[in-house]
Amino acid sequence: EPEVTQTPSHQVTQMGQEVILRCVPISNHLYFYWYRQILGQKVEFLVSFYNNEISEKSEIFDDQFSVERPDGSNFTLKIRSTKLEDSAMYFCASGGQAPYNEQFFGPGTRLTVL
């Protein structure tokens, strides 16, 4: 069964460093998402991506964040200068033809900023 994969499973970085979190969505999906979950808190929407551009983003997704689909298969989230409060689980998700179909989530990347 197709699944969303994410790498790495755990990323440790120093404050101020850039990180890139990688995701491989399900191959025939057209909608891509990033969410994060700070430990003990709710899952928060970051950004959605469709047709090679951002379709929606939350207040969390500021200028420090960017997304890219560089090669038609990978979907990346870049944080330019990490802060301590960026420490969280980051989930990638993809969805099928309509934006309101169910989203399939990857296993997440745990980002720890020291």
Added chain:
Amino acid sequence: DQQVKQNSPSLSVQEGRISILNCDYTNSMFDYFLWYKKYPAEGPTFLISISSIKDKNEDGRFTVFLNKSAKHLSLHIVPSQPGDSAVYFCAASDSNTGNQFYFGTGTSLTVIP
């Protein structure tokens, strides 16, 4: 801004009994709702959805009920099984403004064998 609330952080149910997980929302424009299940160290897994044109959607042991006037939805699991033990999140979206989903804080369900 808690637009979606799950007021019960945890719930314990005996195997075979019904589990009822509740979710309240504040935005009357929300018209699409989903439930996700999440095991530790895994991403959320889609369970069931409902649009605002319906008040009930059923899929096997899982039924979601939507009460628009009360801005309340619930997930019923019958019969509950030990493998259902997980954190359950509800999520809501206003399809007219975009595809951003707002998640509740989750309810941890424990099904006791």
